[in-house]
Amino acid sequence: MKKMRKLRVYKQRGLGLTFFLEILEKVPILENTHDVEYDKFCDPENPRKIKYDDILAASRRIAGTIVRTPCTRAHMCDKLGMEIYLKQEFMQYTGCFKERGVRNTLLLLSEEQKKIGVISASTGNHGLSMSYHTTQMGIPCIVVMPVRAPLTKLTKCQAYGAKTLLHGENMAEAKHYAMAMSKEKKLYYINGYDHPNVIEGQGTVGIEIVEQVPDVDAVIVPVGGGSLLTGIAIAVKHLKPDTEVYGIQTEKAYSMVEALKRGERVKINIDATIADGLGVGLAGVNTFYNLKNGGILDKMVVVKEDWVARAIMHLVENERYVVEGAAAVTVAALMAGLFPNLKGKKVVCVLSGGNIDTTTLARALERGMAAEGRLVKFKVTVSDRPGGMADMCAMLATTGVTLRDCIPERAWVKGDVFSVELKVIVETRGWEHTKELVEIVKKRYKECFFPEMIEKPDKTPGAKRGPCLAPNPVCMQK
Known part of the structure; x- marks a missing residue:
């Protein structure tokens, strides 16, 4: 029927x-859902093993039609204590690495299929x-x-x-x-993260990384369905076996982490996430098979969403790159202190795409500033007589902060009717400046409230952490 x-x-x-x-x-x-969604290229009963030779052939096939993206040294190297290189896949014409796999797959279609679509x-x-x-x-x-x-x-x-x-x-x-x-x-259905030809195309990023940074020690890759990580890991491990390869997901999109932990593909519900490009609820058939059995992945790591927002902000400010949340997770993991074993080493972070809308970008920048103590909100009760609020604003001016917003609240204030509670948002230069502001406000006004602020690196990234898959993990060696 x-x-x-x-x-x-x-x-x-x-x-x-x-x-x-x-x-x-x-x-x-x-x-019949099973019949409809059956894809011979992504069959759980017959997963495809991806070979380096096919990735190399894809690299030659798409040459000249895909941008060979730069892989340049980052400005944040000294701050993080390692040599960081950024593979700029957002420089592709459509702003994302996906072009590689799509172009490779289309070139391999038969002439008849190209006419059908x-x-x-x-x-x-x-x-x-x-x-x-x-x-x-x-x-x-x-x-x-x-x-x-x-x-x-x-x-x-x-x-x-x-x-x-x-x-x-x-x-x-x-x-x-x-x-x-x-x-x-x-019509020929192309799975965007699990088709074998797509994975081979994404793997060309790995070949370019080894050519551009020959002595690379580690490569960090964002993971959604897993095609980019699988392709890069196969290529890098073939060309330079000692190089470590890590996959990064967020606390809200961790399907590959869960699959590798349980040893089987597990469907998870994806909530709204700043890294929407990683929002794949079920790991790919072929990607999971190759990552689980290929000995090509060292570890999967989960990073918190707040660190992703901070990474977006730092990439804008320090590198002058505008990237989407899915791309920023690699830098976020380094900023969060999740890779102490990579101190002093050469690390390549793949920035997979730059398609972030302006609303999300604005929210990410503000969230990043708040997480770093550069955007502070507090409540303070001041006199509602003439000059009361003016005195408070003058005090803020002397501390060197920028007043972003100030909302008076009179109806729900306890105490005398000549007081007003102000909800204030200010911009500071960082944690030290914020501490100075807190001290001045508390000294001047008896009734004030600052929300709890945290400035420590994330030493415990969360419970959803992937297993170590390396046969002899370098990160565990003393």
Whole structure:
């Protein structure tokens, strides 16, 4: 039995007009979920082992069509006590490493399949890469997105030339629909984080890292579905076996950590996370298989979201790079003190993408400033007579802080009616300046309140920490 569902289709000038008109029809959706979502390239019963030779072939295949991104020394080296190099994958045309895997997969399609077209489900970077490169190669393409997909990503996909469909409340429903359509229309479904050719394409980052930093001691990689980590780990361990490879996830998106800990793929619920590019609830079939059995991964590490916000801020201020949360997790892990074993060593952090919307960026910068004691809020009760608030503002001016906001509250103040409680937000130069401010305010006013502030590095990153997978872990040696 079949169901009929309506589609919302967004038309954009591009390729394959006849093909586009065909998908306007109602598309039958098979009820058997197993049949619909079966993908021979990502089969749990037959996982694919990824080989270095295929990654090397992919590197030669995509040369000239993908940006060979810089890998430059960071300004924060002295502060963190190690030689840090930043692999700038946000320099790709669509702002993300995903282009490598997409281009490699498209180049390997048969001529007949290139005429029929491809399809994928995505909420962001994979969809952007699909849209751009299929247009460049003249291949019809559909990107299915959940109805709540970011508007900026939707409009960018359309601008690059793809046909975009909105369907489902989440990625699971969007993927189900996309795979059903692929079987009905004989479209080639490309899994953005688990297709073997995609993993091979992402692995080309690893080859470039070893060429650009030949004496690299460790490579730190963000992990969502795992294609980037798997490809890089295979390439780096083949070319330089002694180099350590680490994967980073956040406390809200840790599907690969949990899978490696339990020895099986486990579905987790993804809450809203600043690293939305890592929001994959179930690790990939092929990526999990290679990471678990390949001896290519040293450890998975979880970093807290506040450190990700701080890393975004530091990359903007110190490196002049604007990156998304998923990219900043590698620097965040170093800033949080999670790798004391890498002190004095050469470390490459992969900055996987730069597609962050302005609202999220603004929130991340403010969250980062607050976490570092540079944005402080407090309550203080002052006289409500003429000059009371002016005296408080004058006092703040003498301390050298910048007043960001000041809200008076009179109705719920205890005590005499000639007092007013002020909710104040100020900007300081850092922890020492903040301590000075606290002392001055407490000395001047009896009724004041500052929330608890923490300035220590994160020595205990949390319970969800991945197992050590290295056969002879360097980080455990004395």
